[in-house]
Amino acid sequence: MNTTPKLLSLVPAYEDEQEPTSAELDAIEASLPIVQAEVDVLDVEISLLDRPATPWSERRLRRAHRELLAARVKVANRRSAAIVPEVA
Numbered sequence: 001m002n003t004t005p006k007l008l009s010l011v012p013a014y015e016d017e018q019e020p021t022s023a024e025l026d027a028i029e030a031s032l033p034i035v036q037a038e039v040d041v042l043d044v045e046i047s048l049l050d051r052p053a054t055p056w057s058e059r060r061l062r063r064a065h066r067e068l069l070a071a072r073v074k075v076a077n078r079r080s081a082a083i084v085p086e087v088a
Contacts, residue, residue, distance in 0.1 A: 030075060030079070031075060033075060034068070034072055034075055037067050037072075041061070
């Protein structure tokens with residue numbers, strides 16, 4: 001008779017489902033500039049919640065939005081370059 005207590009596991013039995021695939025990690029890494037730019041926009045917006053807008057803060061917000069758009073264009077161009085092969 002085995003009297004060793006059996007430990008209950010909260011982790012699913014399928015360990016390969018625990019980690020993201022390399023393709024998922026690549027997709028996350030490719031979209032990281034967009035995420036960072038969105039965080040910058042949120043940071044500026046949060047700073048404007050408890051104080052009146054000044055010309056300086058409006059300029060910061062416009063700059064953050066421009067950087068976000070530039071990051072989106074950069075990621076979109078990188079994705080389209082990966083999908084469409086160059087024509088010589």
